[in-house]
Amino acid sequence: GAVVSQHPSWVICKSGTSVKIECRSLDFQATTMFWYRQFPKQSLMLMATSNEGSKATYEQGVEKDKFLINHASLTLSTLTVTSAHPEDSSFYICSVPGRESYGYTFGSGTRLTVV
Amino acid sequence: GDSVTQMEGPVTLSEEAFLTINCTYTATGYPSLFWYVQYPGEGLQLLLKATKADDKGSNKGFEATYRKETTSFHLEKGSVQVSDSAVYFCALSDRGGAQKLVFGQGTRLTINP
Numbered sequence: 001g002a003v004v005s006q007h008p009s010w011v012i013c014k015s016g017t018s019v020k021i022e023c024r025s026l027d028f029q030a031t032t033m034f035w036y037r038q039f040p041k042q043s044l045m046l047m048a049t050s051n052e053g054s055k056a057t058y059e060q061g062v063e064k065d066k067f068l069i070n071h072a073s074l075t076l077s078t079l080t081v082t083s084a085h086p087e088d089s090s091f092y093i094c095s096v097p098g099r100e101s102y103g104y105t106f107g108s109g110t111r112l113t114v115v
Numbered sequence: 116g117d118s119v120t121q122m123e124g125p126v127t128l129s130e131e132a133f134l135t136i137n138c139t140y141t142a143t144g145y146p147s148l149f150w151y152v153q154y155p156g157e158g159l160q161l162l163l164k165a166t167k168a169d170d171k172g173s174n175k176g177f178e179a180t181y182r183k184e185t186t187s188f189h190l191e192k193g194s195v196q197v198s199d200s201a202v203y204f205c206a207l208s209d210r211g212g213a214q215k216l217v218f219g220q221g222t223r224l225t226i227n228p
Contacts, residue, residue, distance in 0.1 A: 006158070041221075041223070042221070043219060044159075044218045046216070046217075093158050093159065095159075095216070104149075104208075105161070106151075106158040108157055109156075109157065109158040111156075
């Protein structure tokens, strides 16, 4: 499968500021990447599908103006949490479909804490 | 829509015990099925997968068989170790769709020495 690097692994920010999370596919050109959110002791919820060179596809209930996704190249997708609030504190994980049929590789995740 | 239901946790076992974590799914097509494992503070790692009915996925002593007739993909291991303590997620991917993963709620497993 693909090798995926996600950065930063953790971040603390003040309310009202914006935070950018990067997801890089190191050895695979990914036209699609997925962004998930995980609340403590809960499952992963798909937030959006990032599409290289076009707009992201957001899941129902996800605010696209708050969670900005940019997939500028085949190896990089970014998620920006704009005007963050404490309720945005969560674990965010990206994933990349791999070469093998239906194989997915996940980033190590980013723990965001908004204070 | 597609969905995955896992046995509720947490599950606590002694070392060398037999493990079963149940997983059933609902899908309109012919999904691929996965088990992922998440260690504390980390992302998800693929544990095993099966892409068609009757396939058996296996890795690190864990096994799961794709049962179309019962729409199940139960995870089993004959003898668990303390290092197996983690959260386990069952997931499916609908081949006909955008190939996004649908996850079960996760099962927290703790193995005591």
